[in-house]
Amino acid sequence: MKKILITGGAGFIGYNLALMFLKKKYKVHLIDNFARGVNDNSFLSLSKSKNVKFFQIDLLNFDKLSKLDRDYTYIFHLAAIVGVKNVLRRPYDVLNKNYLLLKNIIHFAKKQKKLDRFIFFSTSEVYACTLRDFSIKFPTPETTKLSVGNSFEARNTYMLSKIYGEAMCVHSDLPVTIIRPHNFYGPRMGLSHVIPELLKQAHETKDGIIEIANTNHKRTFCYITDAIEIIYKLTSSKKTLGGTYNVGDEVNEITINQLGKKVIDTVNKQIKIKSINIDNDSPKRRCPSMLRTNKVVKYKMKTSLNEGLKKCYKWYSKNVFNSKEVSSI
Numbered sequence: 001m002k003k004i005l006i007t008g009g010a011g012f013i014g015y016n017l018a019l020m021f022l023k024k025k026y027k028v029h030l031i032d033n034f035a036r037g038v039n040d041n042s043f044l045s046l047s048k049s050k051n052v053k054f055f056q057i058d059l060l061n062f063d064k065l066s067k068l069d070r071d072y073t074y075i076f077h078l079a080a081i082v083g084v085k086n087v088l089r090r091p092y093d094v095l096n097k098n099y100l101l102l103k104n105i106i107h108f109a110k111k112q113k114k115l116d117r118f119i120f121f122s123t124s125e126v127y128a129c130t131l132r133d134f135s136i137k138f139p140t141p142e143t144t145k146l147s148v149g150n151s152f153e154a155r156n157t158y159m160l161s162k163i164y165g166e167a168m169c170v171h172s173d174l175p176v177t178i179i180r181p182h183n184f185y186g187p188r189m190g191l192s193h194v195i196p197e198l199l200k201q202a203h204e205t206k207d208g209i210i211e212i213a214n215t216n217h218k219r220t221f222c223y224i225t226d227a228i229e230i231i232y233k234l235t236s237s238k239k240t241l242g243g244t245y246n247v248g249d250e251v252n253e254i255t256i257n258q259l260g261k262k263v264i265d266t267v268n269k270q271i272k273i274k275s276i277n278i279d280n281d282s283p284k285r286r287c288p289s290m291l292r293t294n295k296v297v298k299y300k301m302k303t304s305l306n307e308g309l310k311k312c313y314k315w316y317s318k319n320v321f322n323s324k325e326v327s328s329i
Contacts, residue, residue, distance in 0.1 A: 001051070003027040003071060007059055007105055008078035010037025012189040012224070013121070013181070017076060018046055020228045027051045029068065031079065033058045036086075040319075042188055060097060062104045072112055074235060076119045077105050082158065083192050084280065091154040098161035099168075106172050118174040119235055122166050124182040124248070125159040128283045139250040139289035142180065155281050166244065177240045179231060182248025182288040185308060186224030187315035195221070196320075198260055199313050202267040203321050210264070210271055213278040215257035218285045220249040223303035223311075233297045240296055246288035252305060253287050259305075266309040 004021050008014045009030025014037070018028045028051060037043070047054040057064040059079050079101050081087070081094045102120070109118050129149030130136050136144060146163055149156045169176045185195045201210040230247050234240045254262075257273065264271045303311070 001025065001027050002073040003029065003069065004074040004076065005029045005031065005068065005072045006076045006078065007031045007101070008037060008080065009054065010034060010039065010043050011078060012186070013184060013228075014076070014078050015043060015046060015188065016186070016224050016228045017078075017231070018052065020232055022049060022051060024232070026073075028053075029072070030054045031057055031059060031068075036082065038190075040188075059101050059104055062107065065104065065108045068108070070111055070113050073114065073116050074119060075105065075109050075112070075115065075117075076121070077102060078121045079105075080121075080161070084155065085192065087158045088154050091157040094157040095161050098158075099164065102165050102168055106168065106174065109174055110172075116175060117235055117241070118169065118172075118176050119231075120165060120169045120176060120178050122162045122178050122180045122244075123159065124180055124246075124286055124288065125283075126163050126166070126180065127286070128159055129156065131283050131285065132281075137289075138285060139287045139291075140246070141289040142244045142246055142292055153281070170242075175241055177234060177242070178244040179234070180244065180246050180288070181227065182246060182286060183219050183221045184224050184227045184248075185221050185312065187312055187319075189224070191320070194219075194256065194259070195263070195309070195312060196316060198263040199267065199309075199316055200321065202263050202269060202271055203313075203317065205269070205271060208269070208271050209274050210260065211274045211276050212256060212260045213276050213280070214282055214284075215255060215260070215273070215275045216284075217256050217282060218253050218287065219256065219259070220251070220253045220287050221259075221305055221308070222248045222301070223305075223308040226299075226301045226303055230293065230297050230299050233299060234293065237296050243292070245293045245296075246290060247293060248288040248290065249301060250288055250290045254305070262305060262309055266306075266313050
């Protein structure tokens with residue numbers, strides 16, 4: 001039976017990756033220190049599953065990795081300091097610790113006896129400064145030249161850590177595939193993302209108003225099970241060795257205002273949208289080209305945004321909005 005390791009395994013993407021690979025009959029080992037991931041009922045159930053082992057260790061402490069095996073087929077590296085609030089509050093930690101986390105897991109990966117692939121999770125943010133300071137093509141291909149922007153801006157540190165991380169992986173002599181996720185969403189993604197934030201506002205509003213920033217910004221959204229299926233196919237293909245791949249939806253682009261209206265329809269309330277201005281340097285548009293990915297994957301999205309919002313609202317209503325369970329992924 002093949003075995004995989006996921007760093008950041010208690011997080012939104014890591015948790016769903018684990019579910020996928022369990023269905024594919026893999027042994028799954030997970031690392032997390034719960035700095036951001038949540039030890040909720042869903043994760044507790046997963047960690048007790050047959051063929052799952054969980055290690056609560058800090059990846060910054062390389063010596064702790066001695067507890068792990070040396071025969072992983074795939075290593076997925078997701079552990080990082082993420083989230084706009086965290087990045088703005090701790091820019092030096094973002095640069096330093098994201099580098100150290102990756103350095104340690106690369107060093108560990110080189111000790112593996114039969115590693116087929118090291119999968120590094122980058123970010124769609126790598127395109128942000130190019131969009132702001134230069135011209136950029138939409139949908140945006142992976143071949144886009146990347147600008148690193150102004151080093152004095154705290155928000156840029158996360159993007160910088162990921163661009164540097166991509167370079168580390170490319171030159172590591174490991175069998176690498178780089179993933180650039182674009183707006184994955186779904187149950188258990190925490191509350192610090194636009195879809196759960198809007199669902200929460202709409203669910204709890206007392207005055208029939210929700211506030212939305214950057215209503216004219218455009219995004220596409222990819223439901224988590226679709227995203228994970230694409231990632232699985234990319235990982236298991238020999239064609240993707242050494243490549244960088246966008247993962248997301250390039251077709252169904254909408255404004256944040258249109259998203260707000262869909263959220264209001266989902267909660268089925270009479271609610272008005274109040275547009276507010278927040279200068280948080282958020283990219284005005286984000287839409288990935290999936291041409292390179294689709295040449296390998298040939299995958300058709302199964303969950304529409306309307307369906308995905310309904311699934312999210314049902315889960316959040318039960319597990320967060322009307323529950324005391326912690327959700328801070």
